[in-house]
Amino acid sequence: MPALRPALDFYFDFISPFGYFASLRVDDLARRYQHQVRWHGMLVGVSVLKVMGLPPIPSIPLKGAYTLHDARRYARRHGILLGRDLAAPPGNPLAPGRLFAWAQTIHADQAKTLAHLLFDRYWRCNEDLDNEALQATLTAEAGLDWQRYQAAVQTSDPNTPSPAALLHANVQAATQRGVFGSPFFIVNNEPFFGVEKMETLEDWLNAGGW
């Protein structure tokens, strides 16, 4: 039996278009080299604004416009239809982030399915993820129990972390590992930032590093 390869850690924020683009490819990419992928939520609002102390990318002169252009070019190339205007103000990342953080504590694969559904509704369908009816639908679609999530949100049991506390802990853990943007990948402690780094990541997995 071959030795199990180390998992690839994939960090993303639902409101990051490049995180969405990466979510569509990362499992296929890793599977080709017998790596599993662990998905982790993070918040670019925390990493960019608070940890790095930078302004939001869209507001940066020249770089903001370039990044928008680059995202549209990537989407065209990969046949990704974006219902959402990339230049529109971002939605609230906390609602999907908390739901996903909770889902992970229940079942990693169902959480991944839920993340795909959330990404899809936000970027392809341009729906508002801060909508409980939609969250309930997608949670059920992923095979998870919405009532159980509601109970977790409302719990007053001090030994059960709330979804908000789970997301907060995940964001802190990501920062401690050096994650500063979305998407971000770590395998064997080797960090790769950005969707454009996925070819380099693939070469790294293929070669076993260099």
Added chain:
Amino acid sequence: MPALRPALDFYFDFISPFGYFASLRVDDLARRYQHQVRWHGMLVGVSVLKVMGLPPIPSIPLKGAYTLHDARRYARRHGILLGRDLAAPPGNPLAPGRLFAWAQTIHADQAKTLAHLLFDRYWRCNEDLDNEALQATLTAEAGLDWQRYQAAVQTSDPNTPSPAALLHANVQAATQRGVFGSPFFIVNNEPFFGVEKMETLEDWLNAGGW
């Protein structure tokens, strides 16, 4: 006779390691698709600090350390030997920038040869480019006339722009085209930022865009 393809504009700063890495590949890459390359000096100190209003990358928490790691990983992969410590404070970019800006007004190919020599001495040999004896040697090695450069530096003719004025104008022109980092590439008004974008740039040249 086939129609001439548009030139690929390549922007770089001598003190940018990723600019150096790109300088080693850009002409070969473009030649495969029958594009000529026009080299342009720029200053990351102007684009990053003044135009974008950002701190120097090495000083940004998490991203600074990642960028250093990424540059070393790139150099290892491409067999590039760096005599210069990537974590060391950068040298003065004005000295090589002005010399190159002047050289371009004399002869584009000789200026490119001079740029290669300057990059090589700075990054591979860890020499100080703010050294007139070295500048004189490399200028002569590139087939250019050091005395003529000295005269250009000292000119009081108001109709002859000084090398400093030439560099200043180049930096302004780069900013006006949206260039905000090193390396940066523009072909047919299509912008590509970063050495990691060279594969995408190559695909773009090969496909004629998408």
